[in-house]
Amino acid sequence: MPDAGLDALLKEVRACRQCVTAPVGEPLPHEPRPVLQVASSARILIAGQAPGTRVHASGRPFTDPSGDRLRDWLGVDNDIFYDEKRIAIIPMGFCFPGLDKKGGDLPPRKECAPLWRNRLMAALPELKITILVGQYSQAWYLRERAKRSLTETVAAWRDFAPEFFPTPHPSWRNNSWLKKHPWFDAELLPELRMRVAEALSE
Numbered sequence: 001m002p003d004a005g006l007d008a009l010l011k012e013v014r015a016c017r018q019c020v021t022a023p024v025g026e027p028l029p030h031e032p033r034p035v036l037q038v039a040s041s042a043r044i045l046i047a048g049q050a051p052g053t054r055v056h057a058s059g060r061p062f063t064d065p066s067g068d069r070l071r072d073w074l075g076v077d078n079d080i081f082y083d084e085k086r087i088a089i090i091p092m093g094f095c096f097p098g099l100d101k102k103g104g105d106l107p108p109r110k111e112c113a114p115l116w117r118n119r120l121m122a123a124l125p126e127l128k129i130t131i132l133v134g135q136y137s138q139a140w141y142l143r144e145r146a147k148r149s150l151t152e153t154v155a156a157w158r159d160f161a162p163e164f165f166p167t168p169h170p171s172w173r174n175n176s177w178l179k180k181h182p183w184f185d186a187e188l189l190p191e192l193r194m195r196v197a198e199a200l201s202e
Contacts, residue, residue, distance in 0.1 A: 003040050006123045010038060013116055019095065024110040034094035035061055040123055042088035043199040045130040046070070047137035049169060050093035050108040061089040069170035070133070075193035076200075086200055088127075090120055092136045104173075108136050128199040131192070132166040142166070151181065157188050162195045 013036070019028040035051045037060075046061075054064040060082070062070055071081050081087055093108025094116075100106050117140070132138045135150045141164060147153040154166045165188070168174045178184060 006038065006040050009119055009123060010036075013094065013120075016094070016112075016115070018111045018115060019109045022111075028095060028109065029098045030056075030096070032095045033059060035059055035096075036088075036090045036094055037061060037082070037084040038088045038090060038120060038124070039084040041085045041126055042124055043126055043128045043202065044074075044087045044196060045124065045127050046087065046089045046133060047130055047141065048089065048091040048133040049136050050091050050105065051096045052105055053096060053099075056096035061091070065172060066170045073167065073170060073189055073192065074131070074196050076196065080200065088124060090117070092117075092140060113140060128202070129162060129195055130164050132164055134167075134169045138166045151177070154184065154188070155181075161191065165192050165195070167192075 014034050016034060017032055020032060033051075033056055035055055048061070051061070052064060052066070055061060061067070062081070067081075071077065074081070076087075091108065091112075093112045095109060095112075097106040097109050130141060132141055135153075138146050138150065138153050142153065142160065145160070147156055150166075150168060154168060157166055160166060167188070168177055168184075
C-alpha cells in the first residue's frame, strides 16, 4: 500500500495531545481536534495558520468564509479543493488554539510544527506549489528570506514563486489590507491561478 507510512503518521498526528499533556505555555483550553488533509500524491500544499471555530466544529479545513475566498484566489471549486490526492492542507497548528481577549484567534500552537512538519513534508514528494497563508507559515518556510512584515513578504512574491506563493490570510479581517494593496489581486493572483491550474493538470 503506497500510503501505508503516511497513514500511520496521520494516525499519530490525529491522536496527538502534546498541547495538553506537555504544552509550551498554557495548555490548549479544549479537547484537541487536529484538522488537516494529506495524501502523498498531492501537487499543491496550503500551509495555513490554524483552524478557527467553524473548522474546529466541522473537522474539515476552511469550511468558512475564509475558505470561500481562498478557493476563489486559487481558482478551484470545492471538489478540487477537498481532493486530498491533489491538494494537501497542513496548517502550522493543527488544532483551534482558542480566542484572545478581543475575540480573535490565538496564534498557532507552538508544539505542532517542530513535532510533525518535517515528517509530513517528507511524505509529500510530488509537491509543485506551496501556498504560504499568513506570517507563521511564511516565517517557517522562507526562514531568513522572509521580509520584515507580511506585506513586504507578499509584495516580494516573485522572489519565491513558483515554488512558494506568500499570501495574507483570506479572513474578512484583511479586507482593508486587500483594498490598500490592489497589486495582490491584479498581479499575484493571476499568476497563482495559472500555476495552480498547471500543477493540477500534470
